Amino acid sequence: MPVAKRGYWAGVLLAVSLAIAQTGARRLPGPIIAGEGELFGGPFAVNVGPHSATVGWVTGNTKTPRAGKVTFNNLQPGTRYCYDFQADGKTIEGSFKTPPTGPAPFQFVVYGDTQSGHRVHRRIVDAILRTKPDFLIHTGDLVDNGKKTSQWKKFFEIERALLRSAAFFPAAGNHERNSPLFFEFLQTVPYYSFDWGSAHFTILQTDFENIPDPGFWQRQLEWLEKDLAANQNADLRFVAFHRPPYSAKKNRGINPNTVKFVPLFEKYNVTAVFSGHDHAYEHFLSNGIHYFVSGGGGGPLYDVDAPLPGITLMLEKTAHFLKVSVDGKRALLEAVTPGGRIIDHVELRG
Ligand SMILES: [Fe+2]
Numbered sequence: 001m002p003v004a005k006r007g008y009w010a011g012v013l014l015a016v017s018l019a020i021a022q023t024g025a026r027r028l029p030g031p032i033i034a035g036e037g038e039l040f041g042g043p044f045a046v047n048v049g050p051h052s053a054t055v056g057w058v059t060g061n062t063k064t065p066r067a068g069k070v071t072f073n074n075l076q077p078g079t080r081y082c083y084d085f086q087a088d089g090k091t092i093e094g095s096f097k098t099p100p101t102g103p104a105p106f107q108f109v110v111y112g113d114t115q116s117g118h119r120v121h122r123r124i125v126d127a128i129l130r131t132k133p134d135f136l137i138h139t140g141d142l143v144d145n146g147k148k149t150s151q152w153k154k155f156f157e158i159e160r161a162l163l164r165s166a167a168f169f170p171a172a173g174n175h176e177r178n179s180p181l182f183f184e185f186l187q188t189v190p191y192y193s194f195d196w197g198s199a200h201f202t203i204l205q206t207d208f209e210n211i212p213d214p215g216f217w218q219r220q221l222e223w224l225e226k227d228l229a230a231n232q233n234a235d236l237r238f239v240a241f242h243r244p245p246y247s248a249k250k251n252r253g254i255n256p257n258t259v260k261f262v263p264l265f266e267k268y269n270v271t272a273v274f275s276g277h278d279h280a281y282e283h284f285l286s287n288g289i290h291y292f293v294s295g296g297g298g299g300p301l302y303d304v305d306a307p308l309p310g311i312t313l314m315l316e317k318t319a320h321f322l323k324v325s326v327d328g329k330r331a332l333l334e335a336v337t338p339g340g341r342i343i344d345h346v347e348l349r350g
Helices: 003-023 118-131 149-163 180-185 214-229 258-267
Strands: 025-027 039-046 053-059 066-072 080-087 090-097 106-111 135-138 167-170 192-196 199-203 236-240 272-275 281-286 289-294 312-316 321-327 330-336 342-349
Touching: 039 080, 039 090, 039 149, 053 080, 106 118, 106 289, 118 149, 118 321, 149 180, 167 199, 199 214, 214 258, 258 289, 281 342, 289 321, 289 330, 312 342
Parallel strands: 025 080, 039 167, 106 135, 135 167, 199 236, 236 272, 272 289
Antiparallel strands: 039 053, 053 066, 080 090, 106 321, 192 199, 281 289, 281 312, 321 330, 330 342
């Protein structure tokens, strides 16, 4: 074949393989086998990056739960991966998408405080499923008591279809009680960060009451500064954690612990901050940074009738989640009720 023709066909093959990498689904080797015992939770995709991902699960019973995982490497960015998972003699199909590495559009969802509000939690899960997000950020208080395995079982049951369709990035809430179950089941750590496309995401631990060691908080603060400083080239920077720095719930107001993050958010041009803890929707704008409280995932709703002067944009006592569509340096955020009513919408710019 002439060199020019070879070059042409190589170009076609490259274009086809790139198209598969960006849009087509691939199948992971398998099946993944859970092993002995009843399936307690999962499968779910966590720690998902452009080239690797972990599929996790929990088997056993509430007295002796066992967390399992398989990590897959050499994955392609921006690609949906399907997998077969075998447990209890049944085969389950799950999938997740890996992040693109360039400025490709994507969509994610933020929700929080699912706790023990199972009826609302189910409605939130159903509504999120309809939006087909690429990944999920949970702002904490997944369950009411993170030390109770029965509550994790219920959480996983309600989240089953959602966690089998999108990568999951949780932040620990105070109701997780710094329990090892949270970290073992979800294969996670107290604070971490990841990139999705050209956006950077930082997840923090804010359970000050259950972690008495001041050294932990100093280490996290130092890590946060390094993480934000190292990601100044990202088009957008988002930070998520449980306890909001600003709250319109009476007697909460400004949180003395998490407000310590604010100077770093301002110094390093954070685009938006997502929190939970208040069971309501709250939107503040302070020194150019949007602060969203999204704690409407199931827990009993709170009054938010103490707006902070000068920074409060919107407050509503309602169940909801946040849907965020990112395209380069712009993101459209909508706060949506399970019934589909849009409470608030805002364009965020990097
Ligand atoms: Fe909380």
